[in-house]
């Protein structure tokens with residue numbers, strides 16, 4: 422009886438399997454997290470990963486407007502030995518956005534600082550849509566307030582001296 426196993430997948434590239442950056446356990450492509458320690462799996466062959474960057478909870482360090490952009494950030498992080506995972510940004514998990522839509526890039530807590538630093542250096546961390554207009558208005562208001570306060574102080578000191 423011929424046992425035509427459908428699992429006979431040719432392994433051409435080294436990235437046809439996943440491994441855990443934390444404990445090194447190998448997994449199939451259908452797995453996303455390590456069965457031993459729960460860490461997000463990466464493609465095998467990414468040995469540059471620095472073990473010190475695999476500790477702690479996962480935190481969001483950057484975002485991409487789409488999968489490609491997120492993967493670009495992921496590759497940049499990997500250059501520094503920082504493993505990361507890309508996750509669909511919450512709130513966009515609807516069929517229309519399955520192919521596109523924003524992505525979050527997450528790294529282990531121990532790598533967050535280095536990742537932030539690196540992404541700032543390369544100016545590729547798109548900050549979340551923060552309202553940047555009130556910032557300058559606030560600064561203007563602060564400067565105005567400081568000048569007024571200084572003027573009042575001067576007048577007060579002059580009045581004291583008188």
Ligand SMILES: [Zn+2]
Pocket residue numbers: 441442443444445446455456457458459460
């Ligand atoms: Zn593991």
